[in-house]
Amino acid sequence: MVQSGHHLFLWEKVEVGVFSGPDLSESGLVLSFDAGNRKCFANSAINSLSWNLGSGGATYYSQNGNTNENERVLGTDPFGKSSIVWETRASGDGNADGGWNSDYFGIDNTKLYRFSVWVKRTSTTSGGTFYLGLYGNASGIRRTDNNAVEGNPYWECSGTSKFDKDVWYLVVGHCYPYNTSYTGQHPETGIYTVSGGATKVLSINACNIGADVKWAGSDVTSAVHRCYHYYCGDSTTRLQLFDPRIDAIDGTEPSIAALLSGFTASRLANYNNDSIIGTFANTPTYSSANGGTLVFDGTNDRISTNFKPSGYRSYFVWIKYNTVNSLPNGYSLTGTQEGNAYNYLGISNGGYFYYYMGTNGEQVNGTILSPNVWYCQGLTLSSDGYVRAYLNGNLVSTLASGVGNTATNEFSIGCVNQNHWVNGQIAGVFQYNRALTAAEIQQNFNANRGRFGI
Numbered sequence: 001m002v003q004s005g006h007h008l009f010l011w012e013k014v015e016v017g018v019f020s021g022p023d024l025s026e027s028g029l030v031l032s033f034d035a036g037n038r039k040c041f042a043n044s045a046i047n048s049l050s051w052n053l054g055s056g057g058a059t060y061y062s063q064n065g066n067t068n069e070n071e072r073v074l075g076t077d078p079f080g081k082s083s084i085v086w087e088t089r090a091s092g093d094g095n096a097d098g099g100w101n102s103d104y105f106g107i108d109n110t111k112l113y114r115f116s117v118w119v120k121r122t123s124t125t126s127g128g129t130f131y132l133g134l135y136g137n138a139s140g141i142r143r144t145d146n147n148a149v150e151g152n153p154y155w156e157c158s159g160t161s162k163f164d165k166d167v168w169y170l171v172v173g174h175c176y177p178y179n180t181s182y183t184g185q186h187p188e189t190g191i192y193t194v195s196g197g198a199t200k201v202l203s204i205n206a207c208n209i210g211a212d213v214k215w216a217g218s219d220v221t222s223a224v225h226r227c228y229h230y231y232c233g234d235s236t237t238r239l240q241l242f243d244p245r246i247d248a249i250d251g252t253e254p255s256i257a258a259l260l261s262g263f264t265a266s267r268l269a270n271y272n273n274d275s276i277i278g279t280f281a282n283t284p285t286y287s288s289a290n291g292g293t294l295v296f297d298g299t300n301d302r303i304s305t306n307f308k309p310s311g312y313r314s315y316f317v318w319i320k321y322n323t324v325n326s327l328p329n330g331y332s333l334t335g336t337q338e339g340n341a342y343n344y345l346g347i348s349n350g351g352y353f354y355y356y357m358g359t360n361g362e363q364v365n366g367t368i369l370s371p372n373v374w375y376c377q378g379l380t381l382s383s384d385g386y387v388r389a390y391l392n393g394n395l396v397s398t399l400a401s402g403v404g405n406t407a408t409n410e411f412s413i414g415c416v417n418q419n420h421w422v423n424g425q426i427a428g429v430f431q432y433n434r435a436l437t438a439a440e441i442q443q444n445f446n447a448n449r450g451r452f453g454i
Contacts, residue, residue, distance in 0.1 A: 023447035024260025025440040028314075029214050031272045031277060031307050032433035033413065036292025040268060045105045045113075045246040046225055048264075049286030049294075051084045059268055059288040060103045065096035066230045076285035077242055078118055078194055079262040083283075085240045090128060092235035097128055098207030099228035099241065104137060109215040111179045112249040114188070115155070116172045116259065117227050119163060124160035128232025130239060132171050133157075133207075135226065139221035144183055145210035154207035155189065160237060162202065168242070169193055170259060173204060174249070175223070176214035185211035190255055198257045210345060268419060278305035282291040284414060288385045290374070290427055291451050292321075294414075302317070302414035307431060309336060309343045309411060314432040316378035316390070317345055317446060318452065321424040324371050332423055333416040336409045344378040344416045345389075354378055357387040357452035359403035364389060367396045374427075382435035392454060393445030395438060427452070 034041050041047045050059035051072050057063035063070045069089050077083035109111060117132055133154035134141065141153045155173030163169050170193070174186035189212055190200035192357060206212075215330025225246055229239050243264045247253040268278040284294040284301040296302070317334055324347060331354050335344020342356040353367040369375060378390035381401055389397040413429050415421045428448075436444075 002066075016284045023443065025432075025436060025444055028432040028434040029430060030433050031305065031411070031429065033268060033303075033429045034292070035286070035294045035427050036290075040143075040270070045107070045248070045401065046102050046244055048086075048243055048274070050288060051086065052285065053084065057100065062103075064099040064101065064230075065160065066091060068267045069096070069229075070100075075240055075242075077264075078120075078170070078260075078431045079147055081374070083242065085242045087122075088229035088237075088239045088241070090229060090232035090235055090237050092233060094231055096239075097229040097232040098239065100226070100244075101135075102220040102225040102244065104224055105246065106221060107136075107215070108248065109218055109220045110191060111177060112186075112248055113175045113223075114171045114186075114245075114247045114253065115175065115225060115245070116170060117225075117244045118168050118170050119166045119227075119240070120240045120242075121160050122240055123238040124165060125234055125236045125377050125430060126159065127234040127237040128160055129157055129230050130160050130163070130227075131157050131207075131226065131230060131283045132173060132175075132204075132227040133228075134175065134213070135221045135224040136175075136215055137222045139216035140220065141175070141213045142211045142216045144180070144185070144212045145215055146183075146282060149216055150209055150213070152331045153209050153213050154226075155209065155212075156191075156204045157207035158205050160232075163399040167193060169202070171204065172256070174212050176212065178215035178217050178220060180214055183211070183215075192256060192260060192374075194260050197260060198255075215292050228256070229430055241283075268305065272418040277307060278303050278410075278413070284426075287425065288423075290453075293425040293427040296414045296422040298322070298332065298421050300418075300421065302412050302418070302421070305411050305413065307411045308409065309431070311433065312381055312383055312435045313343075314378070314380040314434065314436040314441075315343070315345060315430065316376060316436075317429045318374060318376055318427040318439065318448070319345075319371060319422070319424060320427075320452075321351075321371055321422075323423055324369060325349055329419055329420045329422070333420045334413050334422055336411045342416070343379075343411065345379055346416075346420070346422075353377065353389065353391055353396060355387070355397070360387070360399055360401055362397065362399055364397045367391055376449070376452075377426050377452075378441050378444075380435040380441070388438075390438075390441045390445075392449075393442040395441075
């Protein structure tokens with residue numbers, strides 16, 4: 001059995017909530033997206049947005065086995081879409097054959113957590129063992145059935161023949177609060193398929209934990225998600241892994257049925273209240289640069305939110321453009337459109353700051369943006385009827401808004417009206433239900449400028 005000696009891997013806690021805090025104006029904040037905050041990606045403490053095509057480990061994930069035994073490839077996910085999956089490619093040495101240890105992530109030891117991952121065997125051969133487990137820091141993890149500390153806990157450690165070829169399985173286990181007196185297994189701990197729905201198709205074998213687990217004590221403050229292919233004596237068995245998650249079961253988590261219907265890291269949540277605010281389309285890729293950003297390809301990547309701008313309001317976005325010339329349709333934007341009423345921030349050909357709100361907008365001819373440079377673009381609509389545009393905390397334009405203060409279309413991140421697309425990176429997008437003052441705009445800029453080297 002895989003031993004706890006794998007603690008030899010070095011993990012580091014991930015920075016989260018880099019936009020939040022006392023320095024950011026939060027009064028009236030209704031949309032708060034920060035690509036560096038994992039809570040923004042559907043409330044899971046971890047996600048696969050840092051996965052890119054390539055070999056070995058990934059940001060937040062240390063490889064299990066050799067670099068050539070871990071490959072991220074384009075595959076078909078459980079919902080029939082093309083997605084990046086983690087493929088194990090056993091070398092045949094009968095040792096570690098692929099998978100990961102996540103970085104440590106913070107937990108609340110008074111809460112119940114659900115750990116999950118999708119697994120599919122793509123080979124006719126079925127060598128080795130599939131594992132899903134965890135670690136806890138400090139006093140670690142206890143079994144629920146007998147309260148014994150288990151230093152190497154797994155929910156599942158079965159031969160890969162347990163999984164039918166080319167079928168995705170969702171493997172689920174639970175970790176209870178440290179002070180629980182419960183001695184059994186959570187009713188949703190088990191194995192599911194899309195076709196089987198929310199009814200378990202297989203039971204976990206509970207490996208060395210008997211039933212389920214709990215945090216061992218009040219000193220446990222962080223944990224690791226572990227998923228392995230191990231002990232494979234042939235070089236032909238292949239597993240694919242997808243969408244690792246750790247969800248706090250506190251009423252904000254997606255249900256098992258939601259996970260089976262396609263709820264993955266491609267859903268977007270507010271970091272300040274965990275509400276779901278949108279979905280990804282033609283998923284932008286994740287980058288760990290500058291504390292976490294999303295990379296938009298300028299062709300069709302976008303995030304559609306469920307926010308509809310109305311009344312007096314403000315936006316600001318941290319954004320870096322890859323190009324300032326020959327932009328699709330003349331400009332690259334993030335915002336919304338409703339008839340002739342617009343709400344957006346962007347850049348036009350030649351690098352000019354461009355904005356629009358209501359029925360009036362303009363290219364700010366005196367303000368030219370450079371490619372591959374981070375900017376904080378801001379926009380407000382106040383009770384005096386004027387739109388004010390800000391760049392890096394400074395007022396650069398004032399314009400009468402015209403009519404059309406309310407838009408019924410949803411606010412999009414990465415494009416406007418599925419027509420004008422962002423080619424570059426977006427790290428944070430924020431919407432307020434009031435007009436921020438000039439001082440607050442400057443405050444928000446100053447709070448985070450160091451992250452972007454400004």
